[in-house]
Amino acid sequence: MCGIIAYAGHQPATPIVLQGLRRLEYRGYDSAGLAFIQQGIIHSIKASGKLDALVDKTSVSSNPLLATCGMGHTRWATHGVPNEINAHPHLSNDGAFALVHNGIIENYRELKDELIAKGYVFYSETDTEVLINLIAECRKSTPDNLRAFQAAVKRAQGAFALVLLCRDEPETIYATRKSAPLLAGIGAGENFVASDVTAFLASTRRVIFLDEGDIIRITPNSYQVLSLEDLRPLEKKIHQIEWDIQSAQKGGFKHFMLKEICEQPQVLRSALAGRVDLEAGRVRLPELEGLARPSRLRIVACGTSYNAGLWASSLLEEWGRIPCVVEIASEFRYRKPILGRDELVILISQSGETADTLAAMQVARECGCATLGLCNVIGSSLAREVDRVIYTQAGPEISVASTKALCSQMALLTLLALYWGQEAGALEGDRLKKLLADFSAVADTLEKHLPKLRVDVELFSLRVAAARNVFFLGRGRNYALALEGALKLKELSYIHAEAYAAGEMKHGPIALIDPEFLTIAIAPHDELFPKTFSNIEEIAARSGPILAITENGGDKHLRGEIKWDIPPLADPFTSFAILPMLQLLSYEAASYLGKDVDQPRNLAKSVTVE
Ligand code: F6R
Numbered sequence: 001m002c003g004i005i006a007y008a009g010h011q012p013a014t015p016i017v018l019q020g021l022r023r024l025e026y027r028g029y030d031s032a033g034l035a036f037i038q039q040g041i042i043h044s045i046k047a048s049g050k051l052d053a054l055v056d057k058t059s060v061s062s063n064p065l066l067a068t069c070g071m072g073h074t075r076w077a078t079h080g081v082p083n084e085i086n087a088h089p090h091l092s093n094d095g096a097f098a099l100v101h102n103g104i105i106e107n108y109r110e111l112k113d114e115l116i117a118k119g120y121v122f123y124s125e126t127d128t129e130v131l132i133n134l135i136a137e138c139r140k141s142t143p144d145n146l147r148a149f150q151a152a153v154k155r156a157q158g159a160f161a162l163v164l165l166c167r168d169e170p171e172t173i174y175a176t177r178k179s180a181p182l183l184a185g186i187g188a189g190e191n192f193v194a195s196d197v198t199a200f201l202a203s204t205r206r207v208i209f210l211d212e213g214d215i216i217r218i219t220p221n222s223y224q225v226l227s228l229e230d231l232r233p234l235e236k237k238i239h240q241i242e243w244d245i246q247s248a249q250k251g252g253f254k255h256f257m258l259k260e261i262c263e264q265p266q267v268l269r270s271a272l273a274g275r276v277d278l279e280a281g282r283v284r285l286p287e288l289e290g291l292a293r294p295s296r297l298r299i300v301a302c303g304t305s306y307n308a309g310l311w312a313s314s315l316l317e318e319w320g321r322i323p324c325v326v327e328i329a330s331e332f333r334y335r336k337p338i339l340g341r342d343e344l345v346i347l348i349s350q351s352g353e354t355a356d357t358l359a360a361m362q363v364a365r366e367c368g369c370a371t372l373g374l375c376n377v378i379g380s381s382l383a384r385e386v387d388r389v390i391y392t393q394a395g396p397e398i399s400v401a402s403t404k405a406l407c408s409q410m411a412l413l414t415l416l417a418l419y420w421g422q423e424a425g426a427l428e429g430d431r432l433k434k435l436l437a438d439f440s441a442v443a444d445t446l447e448k449h450l451p452k453l454r455v456d457v458e459l460f461s462l463r464v465a466a467a468r469n470v471f472f473l474g475r476g477r478n479y480a481l482a483l484e485g486a487l488k489l490k491e492l493s494y495i496h497a498e499a500y501a502a503g504e505m506k507h508g509p510i511a512l513i514d515p516e517f518l519t520i521a522i523a524p525h526d527e528l529f530p531k532t533f534s535n536i537e538e539i540a541a542r543s544g545p546i547l548a549i550t551e552n553g554g555d556k557h558l559r560g561e562i563k564w565d566i567p568p569l570a571d572p573f574t575s576f577a578i579l580p581m582l583q584l585l586s587y588e589a590a591s592y593l594g595k596d597v598d599q600p601r602n603l604a605k606s607v608t609v610e
Pocket of ligand 1: 306349354400401605606607
């Protein structure tokens with residue numbers, strides 16, 4: 001939700017800020033803006049709509065290239081409609097300060113009333129404009145800008161990442177965070193503050209992860225981290241980021257989403273690397289060393305990450321022999337759950353910044369449970385706050401719709417199920433060895449078949465693009481995939497899609513079936529196939545068109561339906577092929593309909609608000 005980048009260096013700031021915003025655009029893209037100081041004045045340029053509008057506006061504006069210090073923001077609206085006035089940066093009434101902000105100031109109304117009484121005027125509907133004027137007000141009674149920033153931030157309630165530019169300190173940037181991501185990039189003669197490393201990865205891979213309540217001050221040649229509480233200097237470790245800038249670029253693909261779908265074989269290899277010993281037939285997860293076997297598992301996550309948990313729950317029970325419940329984080333956090341102290345709460349999050357998932361972690365903590373995070377973004381809030389973290393190592397996921405991250409989460413959860421089964425001696429004889437061999441073969445099979453899937457999908461996706469309503473059906477693990485298929489289709493193509501456990505259709509939803517209502521049935525030829533097949537027959541009997549994602553074995557049973565063959569994999573690893581089929585289906589349908597595949601409307605990648 002909102003992307004922030006700030007630069008203090010010796011190069012022209014605006015091209016660097018715009019380039020950073022381009023990489024952060026996935027975080028919000030309804031409007032954008034930047035600010036820089038020139039000839040003693042803070043200038044700001046803002047535009048509603050996608051970043052291109054800001055780029056165009058910047059190129060015609062009065063020579064912003066001279067400034068070597070600046071900041072930018074790409075917005076996902078919380079307070080006020082997405083227009084130019086509400087876009088960030090916001091300036092204080094006296095023009096002395098500018099602020100960009102990701103998050104929500106919960107007590108902005110009372111602060112605003114207080115400032116209005118003192119004569120301040122507000123032009124936007126945002127909470128950010130309140131805070132920047134509060135900083136200006138605090139400056140009247142504090143000896144310097146840093147203390148004014150500290151005093152104002154201390155009064156703000158809510159979640160926020162903030163970057164401040166001060167007219168009388170043209171080479172300095174101040175920033176702070178509370179429950180919203182912000183980190184610093186340390187370069188040579190230039191320093192950065194941003195929501196995400198990808199914003200400055202082209203310039204430096206040296207990163208400081210800011211903690212809650214840190215304030216950082218950067219200039220071209222220095223940085224200093226202080227405690228918000230008492231401005232005490234803090235020692236911070238500089239981390240070296242392994243991702244390179246190529247992994248955050250499209251690499252010849254038309255969209256990030258397509259690139260990320262096609263990266264899944266590599267994602268699987270990376271998830272298994274060093275964790276599977278084929279010769280010994282063992283899973284190694286050093287991250288779990290010393291952790292007692294949990295009596296129960298509680299998986300908590302949102303959206304696609306929730307679907308990963310649901311997909312894996314049966315494997316964790318069947319192979320790992322541990323009872324497992326999966327919950328939506330936004331529900332879990334408020335329903336006062338009863339958790340046993342020997343229960344392990346697994347929090348799954350690609351970004352590691354999802355507000356509901358972080359709150360769920362807090363609930364688990366308060367109940368005295370151990371927490372395990374499955375997280376992609378290194379150094380994210382979740383990764384730093386859980387008791388133990390397993391990184392899913394999927395590399396940067398830029399497309400707003402999650403694809404390869406889910407593949408990596410499913411892979412890690414599979415390894416967890418095998419690990420706990422191995423530790424309990426529940427996978428007898430050569431069973432574990434065979435499962436590990438089958439699992440390790442998935443990446444190669446998928447890689448071999450992906451080009452054909454990409455060709456096949458063009459035909460099927462036209463059928464989907466023509467639909468107004470789509471059901472996705474599946475049983476068992478395929479129900480979780482059906483949820484994911486429906487989620488992807490909705491968010492990318494804006495076609496109405498719902499997922500049902502196939503057996504539930506007869507309990508009501510089948511009433512909707514008519515010759516126009518498309519059903520996508522996930523029906524691999526597994527032990528549940530005869531049951532799913534009956535449900536498909538029931539839909540066909542009511543003239544409902546069906547696209548069956550199935551295997552050769554299923555073909556002879558399915559008569560009039562359109563069939564799409566799943567690449568040959570052993571159950572349950574078929575899921576790792578069905579997943580990209582569903583992703584490609586939505587991707588192609590949305591592309592055909594001319595939708596913005598990487599940046600669907602109304603969405604943002606990292607959901608840092610409730
Ligand atoms: C869907 C999607 C979202 C995220 C959800 C959780 O394509 O991307 O549903 O899965 O917002 O995000 P993380 O995994 O970052 O916690």
